[in-house]
Amino acid sequence: MVNQTKMGIIAIIAVIPLASFAVWNTDQPVESFESGSKTQEINVLASFYPIEEFTKKVGKDKVNVSLLVNPGVEPHDWQPSIKDIQRMQKSDLIIINGLGIENWADDISAINPDVTVVDTSYGIATIKVNPESNLDIFGNEPKEFTTDPHIWLNPITIKIQVQNIADALIELDPENGNYYQNNADSYKLELDILDKKIREELSKCNKDFFAFHNAFAYFALEYGLNQHTVLKSIDPFEDPSPKDIREVIDLAKTLETSVIFTEEFVNPKVSQVIANEIGSKVLFLSPLEFGDENKTFLERMEQNLDNLKVALCN
Numbered sequence: 001m002v003n004q005t006k007m008g009i010i011a012i013i014a015v016i017p018l019a020s021f022a023v024w025n026t027d028q029p030v031e032s033f034e035s036g037s038k039t040q041e042i043n044v045l046a047s048f049y050p051i052e053e054f055t056k057k058v059g060k061d062k063v064n065v066s067l068l069v070n071p072g073v074e075p076h077d078w079q080p081s082i083k084d085i086q087r088m089q090k091s092d093l094i095i096i097n098g099l100g101i102e103n104w105a106d107d108i109s110a111i112n113p114d115v116t117v118v119d120t121s122y123g124i125a126t127i128k129v130n131p132e133s134n135l136d137i138f139g140n141e142p143k144e145f146t147t148d149p150h151i152w153l154n155p156i157t158i159k160i161q162v163q164n165i166a167d168a169l170i171e172l173d174p175e176n177g178n179y180y181q182n183n184a185d186s187y188k189l190e191l192d193i194l195d196k197k198i199r200e201e202l203s204k205c206n207k208d209f210f211a212f213h214n215a216f217a218y219f220a221l222e223y224g225l226n227q228h229t230v231l232k233s234i235d236p237f238e239d240p241s242p243k244d245i246r247e248v249i250d251l252a253k254t255l256e257t258s259v260i261f262t263e264e265f266v267n268p269k270v271s272q273v274i275a276n277e278i279g280s281k282v283l284f285l286s287p288l289e290f291g292d293e294n295k296t297f298l299e300r301m302e303q304n305l306d307n308l309k310v311a312l313c314n
Contacts, residue, residue, distance in 0.1 A: 041061075041062055041063055041064040042059065042062065042063045042064065042093065042169065042172060042173060043064050043066070043090065043091050043092045043093075044059065044063050044065045044091065044092060044093045044094075044095060045065075045066055045067075045068045045087060045088060045091045045093070045094045046065055046066070046068060046095050047068050047069055047095065047096040047097060047101075047102045047105070048067070048069040048097070048101075048102075048289060049067065049071070049288070049289060049290055049291040049297075050097070050152040050288055050289070050297060051095050051096065051097055051152070051161075052065055052066075052067045052291070053291070053296070054120070054152075054158070054161055054165055054187070054297075055095055055165050057162070057183060057184075057186075057187040058165045058166050058169060058180055058183045058184045058187065059165075059169055059183070060179075060183055062173070062176055062179065063169065066087070067291075068080075068084065068087070068088075068094070069102075071290055071291060072265065072290055074236075074237070074289070075097075075101050075102060075289065076100075076102070076103060076235075078104065079104060080104060085111050088108060088111045088112050088115065089111060089112045089115075091112070091115055092115070092116075093115065093118055093169070094108055094115055094116070094117050094118070095117075095118040095120060095165060095168070096117060096119055096120065097119075097120055097121060097149060097151065097161075098119035098120060098122070099121045099126060099147045099149035099151065100146070100149055101149035105117060116168060116171075116172065118164060118165060118168040119164070120151075120160075120161035120164045120165060121149075121151055122160075123160050123164070124157050124160050124161075126147045126148065126151075127147065127148040127217045127218060127221065128146065128147055128148070129146055129214075129234060148214070148217050148218065148234060149234075150215045150216065150217065150218055150219075150234075150287065151218055153215060153218060153219045153287065153288060154218040154219045154221075154222045155191040155192075155194050155195040155222075155301070156191075156195060156222055157218055157222075158191055159191050159192075162184050162188055162191070163184055163188070165184070166180045166181055166183070166184035191298075194298060194302065197302075197305070198223055198305055201305065201309060201313070202225070202305075202308065202312060202313070204313075205309065205313035206312045206313070207224065207225050207226045207312070208225075208226045208228060208255045208257065208312075209225060209226070209227060209228065209257075209285075209308060209311050210228045210229065210230060210248065210252060210257055210259070210260050210261055210274075210311075211227055211228070211229050211230070211261050211263075211285050212230045212231060212236060212261050212262050212263045212266060212270075212271060212285070213229055213230070213231040213233060213234060213236040213238075213263070213266075213287075214227070214229050214231070214232070214233065214234040215234065215236070215263075215287040216285070216287075225312075228248070228251060228252075228255075229248075230245075230260065230261075230270055230271055230274065231244070232244060236263065236265075236266050236287070237266065245270070245273065245274065248274055249274050249277045249278060252274060252278045252280070253277075253278050257278060257280055257311075258280050258281065258311060258314060259275075259280055259281055259282070259283050259310055259311035260272075260274050260275045260278075260280055260281075260282055260283075261283055261307070262282055262283075262284060263286055263287055264284070264286060264290060265290070268282060283307045283310060283311065284307060285304055286303070286304055288301070288304075
């Protein structure tokens with residue numbers, strides 16, 4: 001997939017000079033990244049939803065943050081279009097999660113050698129992917145992930161991501177450095193409050209839960225929980241084998257599990273089959289890769305906490 005992505009990006013870069021006139025003379029609405037924009041804000045592209053929200057919390061009204069990966073698209077599978085590459089060429093910063101989830105990010109220097117790419121995973125102690133989770137559907141070819149990228153699901157690692165974003169904005173716009181740092185500190189305080197709530201409300205509960213896919217390793221490690229998964233893969237769109245499903249059912253029975261989790265944009269039938277076998281219920285535990293117009297990121301983390309309490313504390 002990496003080689004295909006690289007070839008696709010190179011091909012798109014090659015045709016941009018030919019396609020630009022056609023693209024910019026359509027009747028589509030003009031975005032703030034395009035020439036002629038009156039905004040004086042810093043133009044930032046955030047790779048996907050959580051990175052977008054963290055950046056907005058730090059930059060607020062001094063930063064124009066735009067989402068790069070289309071909503072509802074798995075960020076690891078996404079490939080930039082001509083329009084996306086033109087947006088990259090005009091941006092001041094491109095902010096990514098890092099740890100391999102944005103496999104297209106290595107080619108940004110070919111698109112805009114002057115843009116700063118902010119890897120928000122810098123300084124975070126990473127978790128290596130279990131070799132069983134690093135196989136293709138045939139169980140033999142290694143996938144691209146060697147490190148778990150789901151750092152945006154742990155309030156403590158999020159604080160490091162937020163500070164990395166603040167540092168990048170301060171370096172780019174030092175005149176407003178105190179503004180960015182104060183915003184980052186305010187958001188980190190909210191994360192501290194959430195962290196304290198999670199610790200207090202889960203401290204006396206059971207420890208074993210069944211997520212849909214391997215997304216909550218950083219969260220589980222932080223709060224002393226044991227993550228089991230319906231899928232062995234860190235890719236939520238893999239299909240479990242009958243053997244995998246039977247193993248999950250047997251383990252869930254042994255642990256007397258009351259909840260099997262599913263998540264958005266996947267088929268809930270697999271979780272429901274397991275739940276039916278063990279007499280449990282199915283609830284959502286969101287990996288928070290996609291936005292929700294009705295709730296903030298932290299509100300949705302609290303919603304995850306509420307569902308975990310149903311699974312672990314009853």
